[in-house]
Amino acid sequence: MxxxxxxxxxxxxxxxxxxxxxxxxxxxxxxxxxxxxxxxxxxxxxxxxxxxxxxxxxxxxxxxxxxxxxxxxxxxxxxxxxxxxxxxxxxxxxxxxxxxxxxxxNCSRPFETRRTKKANFHTLGGQSVKVAMMQRTMHYPRFGENKDFNCRVLQLPYIGDEMAMVVLLPKTVDGLLEMEKSIDLVTLNQCIKNETFAPNFEVFIPKFxxxxxxxxxxxxxxxxxxxxxxxxxxxxxxxxxxxxxxxxxxxxxxxxxxxxxxxxxxxxxxxxxASHISRTWSSFEADHPFMFMIWHYELNAPLFIGRFTGPTSELCIKRIQQGEVIF
Missing domain, CATH: 3.30.497.10 (Antithrombin, subunit I, domain 2)
Structure with a gap:
């Protein structure tokens, strides 16, 4: 730079x-x-x-x-x-x-506290643990699939629509590690740009x-x-x-x-x-490890990148350089 x-x-x-x-x-x-x-x-x-x-x-x-x-x-x-x-x-x-x-x-359409319930979250180690799962019905959310990373991508816009929380949810419980090996800033931009407005469905995201x-x-x-x-x-x-x-x-x-x-x-x-969208889904349920970003649209870049792997997660801000995500 x-x-x-x-x-x-x-x-x-x-x-x-x-x-x-x-x-x-x-x-x-x-x-x-x-x-x-x-x-x-x-x-x-x-x-x-x-x-x-x-x-x-x-x-x-x-x-x-x-x-x-x-x-x-x-x-x-x-x-x-x-x-x-x-x-x-x-x-x-x-x-x-x-x-x-x-x-x-604040989210442009916040989750309702009364709908937050305890639910199962499946960890990379094959265990199921209880988390506080937030829930809301989204009307025509920005949603997509990325076949290269075998993941689903959902944007949760903040007020003003200048930034959003973006969730990259692997389709398999243990898919996060494989996805992280190949993702970089170019492919992250592709994930954002390939999203389109999808039919209404229920969104489940852990509170953490x-x-x-x-x-x-x-x-x-x-x-x-x-x-x-x-x-x-x-x-x-x-x-x-x-x-x-x-x-x-x-x-x-x-x-x-x-x-x-x-x-x-x-x-x-x-x-x-010194990706393409499947019209058959009725929900987006982040009940296993996923990557999340706070995305800035004008910069076309994330301000924060992290991973959630369960209640004991540590935030991993990843450094993206030369096509690799380093932990």
Whole structure:
């Protein structure tokens, strides 16, 4: 992504909207020793609308960590807490780049609480567990089938129809893992575009609240960027001298209930020295593991991607790169 594209992305994410609460914030915490180049700081401000805060990592690393965590908590409406665990900031830290996004929206046609009932959910392990299953009758919903992924796709629009929760439900109980191996951003767009308005039917979706906490250094190295974490190989000279990335943390939270969806995510990185529709269905019942997205129509991309595999699910925000979905 070129810098101009990043600038446009930030503008879209922060565009005023009467129906959606969508906030994206970037903040660059740089050490007071001026080790981070001014040109890099100005580029972050211009293209990423980053707020810049000078802190003293050298003499007060723990206080700086707490300050960063407090900012993340405020931006995500207190959904993301303790973003940087104790000990992750030390006297060698020279910069922390923090990005946070918060989303809250109500469905254009919410589920009725009185219709939520306990129902069976079939897990990948072959067990059946009870979940709170929401239910509603949808009139001409946007629905489709994707033969390549052997799944059904349903859109649950939010007020304003600028975004939607999209559910990709495999046709088999254990189909999620196989589907995830082949899906990418191009095929996700195809799933969205191939949907058409289907006849009325009943929709059953679990009510859930899940979150995850990930350390992505190993994942990013496996994706092809190991040198940036190696102080003997890293070249971050455009940011400052003798820098490398120490750790990348990611936390995410999603709450799906009768009224709609609330979601938040934050990523922090530390820099340190050295289809066709079947007309025969009468229902869409998500009673086994599925993928879900919060889809932004203008961007033609998901803001969040996750998987629900049962009551003990962790939210897996997937990184889509080079045709693969990485967990």
């Amino acid at each position: 070129i810098l101009e594209d990043a600038e446009q992305l930030v503008k879209v994410l922060n565009k005023e909207n009467n129906h959606v609460i969508l906030k994206s914030a970037n903040r660059l915490y740089s050490n007071r020793d001026k080790s981070i180049l001014e040109d890099y700081i100005q580029a972050a401000v211009k293209y990423f609308a980053a707020d810049v805060k000078s802190v003293d990592f050298t003499s007060n690393p723990e206080g700086s960590r707490q300050e960063i965590n407090k900012w993340v908590e405020e931006v995500t409406n207190e959904k993301i807490k303790n973003m940087l665990p104790s000990g992750t900031i030390d006297t060698l830290t020279r910069m922390v780049v923090a990005n946070a996004i918060y989303f809250k929206e 609240k899940i979150e995850s906490s990930l350390q992505l250094s190993g994942t990013l190295s496996a994706l092809g960027m190991p040198d940036v974490f190696d102080e003997s190989k890293a070249d971050l000279s455009g940011m400052g001298n003798e820098l490398c990335v120490s750790k990348v943390f990611h936390k995410a939270f999603v709450d799906v209930n009768e009224e709609g969806t609330e979601a938040a995510a934050d990523t922090c990185g530390n820099a340190v020295y």
